[in-house]
Amino acid sequence: MTNAVGAARVLEFEAAPRGRIPTLANDLPGETSQSTDPQRRERESEILGRVRAGDPEAFEYFVRTYQRKVFRLVYTLVRNAAEADALTQDIFVKAWRAVGDFKGEAAFETWLNRIAINAVRDAVRRRKPVVSFADLAAAEEIDGADLPRAAEPTDGTSPERDAFSRQIRRRIGEALEVLSPRQRAVFVMKHYEERSIAEIGAATGLDDGTVKSHLFRAARKLRQKLEDLR
Amino acid sequence: MSGRHLTDDEIVGRVFPVEEGPAPIPIHLAVCPDCQQRVAKLRDAFFLDRGVVAGVVESLPGDFWSGQRRAILGRISDLAAVEAEERATPFPARFTRSILHRPALAFGSLAAALALVAGISVLRGGTEALPPAGAAAVASVAAGDPAELSAADRDDDELLRSVDSALSGEASQEALLPEVMK
Numbered sequence: 001m002t003n004a005v006g007a008a009r010v011l012e013f014e015a016a017p018r019g020r021i022p023t024l025a026n027d028l029p030g031e032t033s034q035s036t037d038p039q040r041r042e043r044e045s046e047i048l049g050r051v052r053a054g055d056p057e058a059f060e061y062f063v064r065t066y067q068r069k070v071f072r073l074v075y076t077l078v079r080n081a082a083e084a085d086a087l088t089q090d091i092f093v094k095a096w097r098a099v100g101d102f103k104g105e106a107a108f109e110t111w112l113n114r115i116a117i118n119a120v121r122d123a124v125r126r127r128k129p130v131v132s133f134a135d136l137a138a139a140e141e142i143d144g145a146d147l148p149r150a151a152e153p154t155d156g157t158s159p160e161r162d163a164f165s166r167q168i169r170r171r172i173g174e175a176l177e178v179l180s181p182r183q184r185a186v187f188v189m190k191h192y193e194e195r196s197i198a199e200i201g202a203a204t205g206l207d208d209g210t211v212k213s214h215l216f217r218a219a220r221k222l223r224q225k226l227e228d229l230r
Numbered sequence: 231m232s233g234r235h236l237t238d239d240e241i242v243g244r245v246f247p248v249e250e251g252p253a254p255i256p257i258h259l260a261v262c263p264d265c266q267q268r269v270a271k272l273r274d275a276f277f278l279d280r281g282v283v284a285g286v287v288e289s290l291p292g293d294f295w296s297g298q299r300r301a302i303l304g305r306i307s308d309l310a311a312v313e314a315e316e317r318a319t320p321f322p323a324r325f326t327r328s329i330l331h332r333p334a335l336a337f338g339s340l341a342a343a344l345a346l347v348a349g350i351s352v353l354r355g356g357t358e359a360l361p362p363a364g365a366a367a368v369a370s371v372a373a374g375d376p377a378e379l380s381a382a383d384r385d386d387d388e389l390l391r392s393v394d395s396a397l398s399g400e401a402s403q404e405a406l407l408p409e410v411m412k
Contacts, residue, residue: 056303056310063299071298072287081286085298092302097309165278172279191246192280212248219246223238226272 044108051099059096066109067092070116076188077120079173087123091116106202113189113203121181175225179218186211187218233258236265245273 050058070091075084095115102111176184185204189195190211195203201211236244236259247253259265 054310054314056306059306060299060303063302067295067298067302068287072283075286076283081290085294088298089302089305093305093309096306168275169279169282172275187246191276192283197250215246215248219242219248220239222246223242226275227238 041104041107045104048099048102048104048108051096056096059092059099062095062108062112063092066112069109070112073113073116073188073193074120076192077184078123079176083123087116087119091119094119110199110202114205117185117204120185124181124184171226175222178221178225182206183214183218183221186214187222190215235262236268241265241268241272244269245276 044062047058047061067088071084071088074087074091075081078084078087091112095112098115102108176187179187182204186200186206189200189203190197197208197211200206201208204211206214233256236256240256244253244259259269
């Protein structure tokens with residue numbers, strides 16, 4: 001009886017924080033979780049036909065529909081608003097250029113995520129010798145000067161607590177930095193975007209077992225980096 | 231207290247589960263405030279970070295998104311125009327634009343092309359004027375260029391020339407006979 005009550009308390013305890021945080025995957029205006037909806041896929045297929053036929057303006061539908069999701073995924077991975085903006089633009093341009101290669105076997109969103117992950121991986125590899133996440137976090141004040149700054153989460157009661165929050169964010173940013181680009185993409189899609197293993201596999205080109213293996217290794221590496229937070 | 235404390239990997243596994251769906255809860259976690267606190271601390275840190283990331287995107291104004299959209303569609307429109315022009319004309323627009331916008335490049339290209347043509351002309355002209363090596367040697371001997379002849383060659387040459395002139399000139403063949411034979 002005691003155990004049952006205790007387990008119920010833990011269930012409540014474990015469920016509570018997720019309820020406080022907005023669902024990330026599909027919580028933005030103009031977004032829905034219906035990328036696999038047959039009607040939507042049919043509509044997107046028809047618009048893709050127009051794009052392939054040489055109507056570049058038809059592509060605006062895809063930009064409007066997916067730009068926030070792509071930006072958020074990229075921002076979570078690179079942690080720099082200006083860089084995420086530039087990469088998001090590049091990703092859509094790449095998608096437009098490659099639209100002739102899109103066979104329609106997967107959802108357009110899945111295909112777009114794949115382009116996004118590859119673009120971020122390439123960008124991270126290019127800058128790796130000179131820039132780190134920690135550097136980017138410090139540079140954000142300058143690089144993101146032309147972009148609106150996110151409000152720091154604060155309860156407004158304690159500067160010490162706000163400082164602690166910033167410290168935790170920086171530590172998590174540094175911890176993500178130790179992951180390989182692929183591990184980081186898999187980890188972010190699972191725990192920040194709340195995508196399923198199957199969706200992550202489709203977006204990264206990995207099978208389910210490999211996705212899980214990356215998740216397990218990523219969590220282990222993070223544990224080592226976040227040792228003193230526990 | 232039932233069971234042992236959760237290991238580090240188990241704590242991480244609770245916050246970052248690999249499997250989908252709810253994970254079974256160890257009985258010990260239900261009754262151990264220390265383990266609950268360790269799980270809560272790591273999870274709160276993660277949720278704080280995740281909330282900030284979501285907040286960044288949500289707090290961006292409509293102008294940002296419309297500006298980004300204009301930039302993307304502008305680039306696509308430019309690329310589409312260039313591709314259409316390339317299909318329609320033999321000289322791609324980006325090639326002619328890049329030349330016309332860079333006078334130094336245009337003059338440099340022209341000069342290089344002229345130099346190439348001149349070089350080829352000179353080479354061809356020179357090749358045609360030059361006879362084969364063996365013929366050149368014979369011609370040199372025939373011309374009697376003293377600078378190119380050794381002393382022995384010069385003697386031979388003089389002899390040949392005197393014979394030649396004797397045969398073709400006014401002197402009779404008797405002149406060539408030894409005195410005793412005349």
